[in-house]
Amino acid sequence: MSSRLFAISFDAHRPEHLARFWSGLLGLKRADEADGSFDGVTLLSGNDAGYRLGFRQAESRKTAQNRLHFDLPSSSASDQEEMVARALELGARHCDVGQGPDASHTVLADPEGNEFCVIEPGNDFLAGCGRLGALACDGSRAVGYFWSAALGWPLVWDQDEETAVQSPDGGTKLTWGGPPLMPDPGRDLHLDLAPDGDQQAEVERLLSLGARRLDSTRLDSTRLDSTRLDSARVGGGTVLLADPDGNEFRVLARR
Numbered sequence: 001m002s003s004r005l006f007a008i009s010f011d012a013h014r015p016e017h018l019a020r021f022w023s024g025l026l027g028l029k030r031a032d033e034a035d036g037s038f039d040g041v042t043l044l045s046g047n048d049a050g051y052r053l054g055f056r057q058a059e060s061r062k063t064a065q066n067r068l069h070f071d072l073p074s075s076s077a078s079d080q081e082e083m084v085a086r087a088l089e090l091g092a093r094h095c096d097v098g099q100g101p102d103a104s105h106t107v108l109a110d111p112e113g114n115e116f117c118v119i120e121p122g123n124d125f126l127a128g129c130g131r132l133g134a135l136a137c138d139g140s141r142a143v144g145y146f147w148s149a150a151l152g153w154p155l156v157w158d159q160d161e162e163t164a165v166q167s168p169d170g171g172t173k174l175t176w177g178g179p180p181l182m183p184d185p186g187r188d189l190h191l192d193l194a195p196d197g198d199q200q201a202e203v204e205r206l207l208s209l210g211a212r213r214l215d216s217t218r219l220d221s222t223r224l225d226s227t228r229l230d231s232a233r234v235g236g237g238t239v240l241l242a243d244p245d246g247n248e249f250r251v252l253a254r255r
Helices: 015-026 077-090 141-151 199-209 226-232
Strands: 003-012 041-044 052-057 068-072 106-109 115-118 134-137 155-159 162-166 173-176 189-195 239-242 248-251
Touching: 003 015, 003 141, 015 041, 015 052, 015 077, 077 106, 077 115, 141 155, 141 162, 141 173, 141 189, 141 199, 189 199, 199 239, 199 248
Parallel strands: 003 052, 068 115, 134 173, 189 248
Antiparallel strands: 003 189, 041 052, 068 134, 106 115, 155 162, 162 173, 239 248
């Protein structure tokens, strides 16, 4: 029993608008909506990892730096400049997350404030990963091991508390930077999983790996705002869980 990564999803105040930004920036096509297992807008990732970018309605607005963000590689100095210019034209803005004036990468925020980085050329770690080079996550070594087991993606980096996994088919790497962890910002990016078999059996497997349920009887109301309390009561058979670092993720119902 296992799960495949169905989508990396943004909490979005205006899902259609945010999807148009990322589609325009990366040239991604809209996915077929006939599947019905995702309650929002999806774009095909365009890489061999096979997942989608999702955009799900969230009433609350972003108030703190995300724990997760995309690192977008570039092939040359001019390619990096062109990607930054295109992002700004589509509605992005420059963003200061403490990178300093000498940083060779460019930090931007999309129209809803979600941070992302346009990486300088020559980054060997992101070579061959495609435009969505890495999803960089603030997280522990333990959570990297959890996601390796959850997705069946092998570790491609495990050093000095930092970990990374990648699909056997290539594509986007998922990376975790080690401690200390940033505060949970509430609104963020989340992983949506599609079980290969029985959903309940897969939920039990994920719980055995270290996930925990987020439901009406176990929610920590001091940590979760009202929007997230509502999101735990998801419909359509979707199950809301948290990984060992407390990051929410969803196990979608089979269709």
